Amino acid sequence: xVRHSPMVRAPAQQRLIYELGxxxxxxxxxxxxxxxxxxxxxxxxxxxxxxxxxxxxxxxxGDEAGNYVLKxxxxxxxTVSEAMRIVIIDKSKIGKEIRRYRKxxxxxxxxxxxxxxxxxxxxxxxxxxxxxxxHLILPNGDPGWVLPFNYSLRGTPAYHEGTVYLLGDxxxxxxxxxxxxxxxxxxxxxxxxEEANAEGYPDYYSNSPAVGQDGxxxxxxxxxxxxxxxxxxxLKWDYFVGSDEEERYPEIIGAPAVAKSGNIVFGDSEGYLxxxxxxxxxxxxxxxKGDGRNHEIISRPVLDDMDHIYYxxxxxxxxxxxxxxxxKWILETDAPIWVSAVVLDSNTLYVCSD
Numbered sequence: 001x002v003r004h005s006p007m008v009r010a011p012a013q014q015r016l017i018y019e020l021g022x023x024x025x026x027x028x029x030x031x032x033x034x035x036x037x038x039x040x041x042x043x044x045x046x047x048x049x050x051x052x053x054x055x056x057x058x059x060x061x062g063d064e065a066g067n068y069v070l071k072x073x074x075x076x077x078x079t080v081s082e083a084m085r086i087v088i089i090d091k092s093k094i095g096k097e098i099r100r101y102r103k104x105x106x107x108x109x110x111x112x113x114x115x116x117x118x119x120x121x122x123x124x125x126x127x128x129x130x131x132x133x134x135h136l137i138l139p140n141g142d143p144g145w146v147l148p149f150n151y152s153l154r155g156t157p158a159y160h161e162g163t164v165y166l167l168g169d170x171x172x173x174x175x176x177x178x179x180x181x182x183x184x185x186x187x188x189x190x191x192x193x194e195e196a197n198a199e200g201y202p203d204y205y206s207n208s209p210a211v212g213q214d215g216x217x218x219x220x221x222x223x224x225x226x227x228x229x230x231x232x233x234x235l236k237w238d239y240f241v242g243s244d245e246e247e248r249y250p251e252i253i254g255a256p257a258v259a260k261s262g263n264i265v266f267g268d269s270e271g272y273l274x275x276x277x278x279x280x281x282x283x284x285x286x287x288x289k290g291d292g293r294n295h296e297i298i299s300r301p302v303l304d305d306m307d308h309i310y311y312x313x314x315x316x317x318x319x320x321x322x323x324x325x326x327x328k329w330i331l332e333t334d335a336p337i338w339v340s341a342v343v344l345d346s347n348t349l350y351v352c353s354d
Contacts, residue, residue, distance in 0.1 A: 005077025006032035008070055010084050017087045018060055026055040026084050032074045039071040060088055065139075067117065087118070110156035110208065112137075113164075119144065121164055121178065126152035134166060134176060134183065147176065147183045154198065155208030155255060158217070163231075165209045165217050171196030173209060173219060173229055187233035195223035201253075206298060208255035210264075212278070218264050220252025226266060228280060237280035241268050255300035259307045259323065267297025267311060275309075275325060284325040288313055299340045302349075310349060312337025318351050 009029040018024045030036070030053045040050035043066050047055075053072070057064050067083040112122035118139040126132030132153030136144030149168060157166040162179040163186065171191030177184040190196075198205070201222055209219040215231040228236040242249025256266035262278040271288035288295035293315035301311040307323040314336040320328035335353035342350045 003033055003076050006030060006036055006072035006074050006079045008072050008079045008081040010082040014082065015085050015087060017089065020060060020062065020088055020090045020092075022060050024057040024060050024064070024086055026068055026086065028053070028070055028081050028084065030070075030072055032072060033076070034074050036072055036074045038073075041069050041071065042066050057086075060086075062088055062090065064088065085117075109154070110206065113157055113159050115159060115178070121157060121159070123153040123155075123157055123166055125154065132168070134164065136178070136183070145182055147185075149174075152199065155206045158209040158211050160211040160215055160217075165211065167207050167209060167219060169198045169201075171198065171221060171223075173217065173227070173233075175217075175233060189227075189229050189233050189235065191221060191223065191225075191227070193223045193225070196221070198222050205251075205253040206255060206300075207253065208300065210256045210258050210300070212258045212262060212264075214262075216278075218256045218258065220254065220256060220266055220268075222251045222253065224249040224251055224268075226252060226256065226264070226274070226276065228264075239274075239276055239280050239282070241272065241274060253296070254298045257301045257303055257309075259303050260305075261307060261323070263307075263323075265301045265303070265309055267299075267301065267313075269296045269298075271295025271297060271313060271315070273297065273301070273309070273311060273319075273321070273325075275323075286321070286325055286327075288315060288317075288319075291315075294336070299338060302341050302343050304343050304349075310341050310343065310351075312339075312341065312351060312353070314338075316353065318353075 038051055038053050040047045040055050065086050065088040067085050069083050070081040072079050107125050109125050110123055112120045120137040122135050124133050131150045134147040138144045152169040154167045157164050164176045164178050166174050173189040175186040177186050209217050211217050217229045220226045224242045226239045230236050250268035250270040252268050254267050256264050264276045267273050272285050274285045275283040277283050296314045301309050309321045312318045316333050316335055318331040318333055322328055333353040337353050
């Protein structure tokens, strides 16, 4: 018989959501041989008196929200569970402003991202002589650190396993470690083309990075190239949306999306939607054209659980395509579409037009 330290598996739903005043139960699955001792920790602090495999709170209060882990010890060793997070909703505050925060006088053009611990990170773009900044808002709404840059930032940052990726107007992709109490720039990848500098381009050019499951970072730029950068900051490949024979090439002015298959989908300023294989090869592309409309695609496509693709254009239409690029349907919106849609489930999505 093989003897081993305890096996502790967190619940499938590691983010446990309760309302204020309810009873919360945190109960991972534990398998252990012989006498086993248990300790519970919240945000790294030992909880006195909690010595069983099950944690229960009656009449939940707001300060009991947070990340909990279980340490289980038997004769053969110790195992620490993955974090299990309790989220507490106060219905009396739903729809009401909790706090307003302003640290920079420069615009915020992108969307804040939510970290696993419910903290927020966003960028202020910068303008005139003032550079942009990366901002942290703590889960309780208090302001955290601010990381300034000496150039303007663009779009919405991306997050993957403790690292935030953001884009700067000189043609920089920056990786920032946000696991510790203070941010740390890990590396900067600099585009090496004559058209790399995006300074002066409109702020609504929402170039933003996307991260695949393997940690590969993808982003498009105004030089007409889609870049794939490895987690160590080295270029893996790039893909040009134009051709060497063209004097004018399309610009990539939105953000890519990564499908479950690993394919990368993105639009450009000439109305092309591209789908690339993970190795950078072209799978397919389709162009919106005709009827004298402006067909620019500036928002990130979104994908559902079946990798069906949904995207809008300045031509006042919203499109759905199958993973092979075939057209599924078209929706007339009567106004240009600037932002990405939200997929609720396989039957419902929300889209906004101008």
